[in-house]
Amino acid sequence: MNWSGAYTWINLNYLLQGLWITIQISVISIILSSIFGAILGIIRYSKISKVSAFVGFLVDIVRNLPLLLILFFSYFGLPQIGIRFSTFSAAIFAFTIFESAMLAEIFRSGLEAVDKGQTEAARSNGLTYLQTLRYIVFPQGLKKMIAPIVSQFISLVKDTSLATIILLPDLMQRAQVIYGQDTNYMIPIFILVAATYFVVNYLLSLFAGFIDRRLKN
Amino acid sequence: MSLISFKNVGKSYGEFKALKDINLDINQGQIVSIIGPSGSGKSTLLRTMNGLEEINEGQLIVDDHDLSNPKVDINKLRKDVGMVFQHFNLYANKTILENITLAPRIVLKENTKQAEQNAMKLLEMVGLKDQANKYPSQLSGGQQQRIAIARSLAMKPKAILFDEPTSALDPEMIGDVLNVMKEVAGQDMTMVVVTHEMGFAREVGDRIIFMDSGQILEDSNDPKAFFKKPKEPRAQQFLSKVIGH
Numbered sequence: 250m251n252w253s254g255a256y257t258w259i260n261l262n263y264l265l266q267g268l269w270i271t272i273q274i275s276v277i278s279i280i281l282s283s284i285f286g287a288i289l290g291i292i293r294y295s296k297i298s299k300v301s302a303f304v305g306f307l308v309d310i311v312r313n314l315p316l317l318l319i320l321f322f323s324y325f326g327l328p329q330i331g332i333r334f335s336t337f338s339a340a341i342f343a344f345t346i347f348e349s350a351m352l353a354e355i356f357r358s359g360l361e362a363v364d365k366g367q368t369e370a371a372r373s374n375g376l377t378y379l380q381t382l383r384y385i386v387f388p389q390g391l392k393k394m395i396a397p398i399v400s401q402f403i404s405l406v407k408d409t410s411l412a413t414i415i416l417l418p419d420l421m422q423r424a425q426v427i428y429g430q431d432t433n434y435m436i437p438i439f440i441l442v443a444a445t446y447f448v449v450n451y452l453l454s455l456f457a458g459f460i461d462r463r464l465k466n
Numbered sequence: 467m468s469l470i471s472f473k474n475v476g477k478s479y480g481e482f483k484a485l486k487d488i489n490l491d492i493n494q495g496q497i498v499s500i501i502g503p504s505g506s507g508k509s510t511l512l513r514t515m516n517g518l519e520e521i522n523e524g525q526l527i528v529d530d531h532d533l534s535n536p537k538v539d540i541n542k543l544r545k546d547v548g549m550v551f552q553h554f555n556l557y558a559n560k561t562i563l564e565n566i567t568l569a570p571r572i573v574l575k576e577n578t579k580q581a582e583q584n585a586m587k588l589l590e591m592v593g594l595k596d597q598a599n600k601y602p603s604q605l606s607g608g609q610q611q612r613i614a615i616a617r618s619l620a621m622k623p624k625a626i627l628f629d630e631p632t633s634a635l636d637p638e639m640i641g642d643v644l645n646v647m648k649e650v651a652g653q654d655m656t657m658v659v660v661t662h663e664m665g666f667a668r669e670v671g672d673r674i675i676f677m678d679s680g681q682i683l684e685d686s687n688d689p690k691a692f693f694k695k696p697k698e699p700r701a702q703q704f705l706s707k708v709i710g711h
């Protein structure tokens with residue numbers, strides 16, 4: 250094991266740039282999939298007959314596919330039909346599709362967990378369906394969704410490492426490049442990368458705890 | 467003039483007929499108590515009056531809105547017909563004050579100040595002015611139900627529907643809620659009340675509707691006479707069981 254050789258400034262800086270890519274991919278995918286997931290979840294919840302059933306069908310398909318397959322599809326498959334992405338965009342595309350489907354189910358079940366009496370009261374009070382959703386059901390459902398949403402985000406941050414396979418220069422891929430030079434770097438680099446993923450995800454769950462407490466008060 | 471008018475109304479869930487051939491006219495300002503055994507269709511009948519339950523047969527007109535027409539704008543009707551539920555259903559994510567001001571602000575487009583002033587007056591009327599900034603979960607059942615009545619009144623409705631408003635309450639709390647309902651009754655409000663409170667039905671009501679198996683068996687404009695001796699044997703049997711113990 251060569252700790253000092255593994256932890257040179259050049260290597261650390263190289264990994265840091267990888268972390269930056271991991272964070273960018275994660276944040277952009279989280280924002281996009283939250284928007285699409287919420288919209289799809291609300292459509293599922295609303296039971297707009299055929300539309301909801303169709304969304305449910307798509308969501309079920311995506312949820313039951315391996316993420317790696319979706320990643321391959323967006324990077325290798327889509328160019329076959331003339332849609333070309335950079336590595337970065339292909340990764341975001343794949344993660345957004347997969348996470349949107351996962352989040353749609355979380356949104357749907359969170360909304361369905363809100364007591365039906367709340368909807369009846371709001372509708373009887375003269376609010377429209379959308380107003381009821383906006384002021385009453387969604388805010389109450391959101392409280393119930395925070396924990397599962399955050400564990401989904403944590404999965405996403407970890408899953409970004411799969412994009413190594415399409416050579417996205419993220420934290421994981423750069424780690425491979427470094428220990429590829431010298432196997433004595435392997436364990437020190439693994440430990441450093443593991444610690445980095447841990448810190449990022451742990452901060453995310455602390456933040457979630459903070460939001461959860463704020464919402465409950 | 468009748469505010470609520472049922473003509474040969476029926477409602478079924480699959481094979482089960484929840485309402486059968488209902489004919490009923492309720493006039494502006496009337497206090498109508500609907501009584502009867504569990505599963506007799508009382509709540510279903512009440513819930514058709516603001517479209518929470520759809521009807522399958524006949525015609526139902528509430529405040530000039532034809533609820534048998536699928537194209538009716540139900541939100542317009544609900545502005546004018548309030549509802550108070552057995553389990554209160556206050557908005558859990560809103561304070562007491564927000565519970566009362568939400569619909570006036572959003573639906574009636576009142577400005578916040580005006581809505582809050584009106585809400586404070588209503589809170590004073592139901593005796594809960596000091597609870598304005600609490601959340602529903604911090605209040606007792608009886609207090610929550612009084613807030614629910616205030617929330618309905620804030621829309622300045624023509625009628626309020628009460629679905630067993632005291633059934634989920636501790637006995638000690640019932641009196642406070644009934645007092646508020648009596649006060650509302652004194653303001654010339656049309657009230658339709660599904661209830662097991664026979665005292666309220668007799669003292670405050672103008673009219674008794676007795677239901678069983680989805681039908682109106684007796685419709686009396688003289689509650690005191692009804693409670694002395696109902697005409698229908700089924701109603702006699704019901705009352706002897708309810709009042710007899």
